[in-house]
Amino acid sequence: MKQFRLSRLAVLLAVIGLSSVPELTGFVGNTAYAQEALRPEIGKHVQAAGEMFKAKKYKEALAKLRETDSISGKNANENFTIERMRAAVANAAGDNDTAIRAYEAVLATNKLTGPDHLTYLKALAGAYYKAGNYAKTVQTIGKFNADGGSDPAMRPFLIQSLYMSGDYGRTLKEVQADLASDEKAGRTPSETSLQLYANAALKQNDKAGYVSALEKLLTYYPKKELWADMLNRLPGKPGFSERMSLDLYRLKLAVGQLTKTNDFMEMSQLSLQAGYPAEAIKLIDQGYKSGALGAGAEAERHKRLRDLANKNLAESNKGLAAAETEAEQNKDGTGLVNLGYLYVTNGQADKGLAMMEKGIAKDNLKHPDDAKLHLGIAYLQAGKKSNAIKVLKTVQGKDGTADLARYWIIYANQAK
Numbered sequence: 001m002k003q004f005r006l007s008r009l010a011v012l013l014a015v016i017g018l019s020s021v022p023e024l025t026g027f028v029g030n031t032a033y034a035q036e037a038l039r040p041e042i043g044k045h046v047q048a049a050g051e052m053f054k055a056k057k058y059k060e061a062l063a064k065l066r067e068t069d070s071i072s073g074k075n076a077n078e079n080f081t082i083e084r085m086r087a088a089v090a091n092a093a094g095d096n097d098t099a100i101r102a103y104e105a106v107l108a109t110n111k112l113t114g115p116d117h118l119t120y121l122k123a124l125a126g127a128y129y130k131a132g133n134y135a136k137t138v139q140t141i142g143k144f145n146a147d148g149g150s151d152p153a154m155r156p157f158l159i160q161s162l163y164m165s166g167d168y169g170r171t172l173k174e175v176q177a178d179l180a181s182d183e184k185a186g187r188t189p190s191e192t193s194l195q196l197y198a199n200a201a202l203k204q205n206d207k208a209g210y211v212s213a214l215e216k217l218l219t220y221y222p223k224k225e226l227w228a229d230m231l232n233r234l235p236g237k238p239g240f241s242e243r244m245s246l247d248l249y250r251l252k253l254a255v256g257q258l259t260k261t262n263d264f265m266e267m268s269q270l271s272l273q274a275g276y277p278a279e280a281i282k283l284i285d286q287g288y289k290s291g292a293l294g295a296g297a298e299a300e301r302h303k304r305l306r307d308l309a310n311k312n313l314a315e316s317n318k319g320l321a322a323a324e325t326e327a328e329q330n331k332d333g334t335g336l337v338n339l340g341y342l343y344v345t346n347g348q349a350d351k352g353l354a355m356m357e358k359g360i361a362k363d364n365l366k367h368p369d370d371a372k373l374h375l376g377i378a379y380l381q382a383g384k385k386s387n388a389i390k391v392l393k394t395v396q397g398k399d400g401t402a403d404l405a406r407y408w409i410i411y412a413n414q415a416k
Helices: 009-016 040-054 058-066 076-093 096-108 114-131 134-146 152-164 168-185 191-203 207-220 224-236 242-254 261-274 277-290 299-318 320-329 334-345 349-361 368-381 385-392 401-414
Strands: none
Touching: 040 058, 040 076, 058 076, 076 096, 076 114, 096 114, 114 134, 114 152, 134 152, 152 168, 152 191, 168 191, 191 207, 207 224, 207 401, 224 242, 224 401, 242 261, 242 368, 242 401, 261 277, 261 299, 277 299, 277 334, 299 320, 320 334, 320 349, 334 349, 334 368, 349 368, 368 385, 368 401, 385 401
16 A cells, blocks of 8 residues: 655745744833833843844844843843843744743743744744654644634644654544534535545555545546556455456556556457457457557467457357347346446447346346446446446445545546
């Protein structure tokens, strides 16, 4: 199973305000808490740092503030004012470690309330995230939420931090909650959330969760490599029947995953064995056109296969009337379903679909889910998407038929 590469969200921090604090309008800071003036020996450094900050001389401003560190006997108000300014300057200077210490110091004073308090928690969470301290990021976002903060933009940072900190169980729980909420509201889930879901499931060895995430990724963000991962995985699923091999190839062909010479040869032979020479001929022609067939040391073998397919088609066409009469008389509807699909592959969709429906209606089939799967595929080949999806949703077999039906629905909803 494939692990998805996750892009860190740090580039978005400034956009949602996780890495910034309001600039100070004066060197004293929040005057609501300034019950006493700064002592001159402190005030001169803070004032000078403030002027440097305004001039965007951030490193010099930090150096000036550090001169206050050696002054003893600072009271709570003085420490609060210094650290607020240090937080703003460090953030502007890109000194994340210093910013973290300043944010922590300001919050530890308990002088901030309301929006200011929440703003500093957001800034601290962003700084922890940039530092790669994901456990602290989770803890700080939790504090933000507990203290009345409400910002949906912080949600992805919480979930990715849970994953990056190794808490895969909670990652799954949180992403699943978001997916349920998205589904209820009719929203498209984010690609990052689905990738986190897939990766967390993989870390937990949750194969069902991984497949669920992969199917959702295919539904909303289809990519060739996702189709390859999904379809290459299916034959190894417990209970998958070799009987479904041709149907798997059909889906691979539809989504552009059939490219290798051996795949063209194998599917063509399976089509002939199943009694669908027209399908085999179309596939062989496509193989020749793409260059997968007709070249190299096996070129003569490819030609023999093409000749055999043409011969089988001619013989099949001669016996269609007799085969149709026999299928009509048979109590088992399988013959009508198979013959109907043959007509569809021969380009007679309306006639073929009617026969398939009639065969299924007999309700005496050895593999009823196979029949419904093939009817759904036939509807798609005939351009009847809504009919196809309606039928495919009824397929419930645990031998690969239901899986293939779901994937055909995903494909149908993507096809133009």
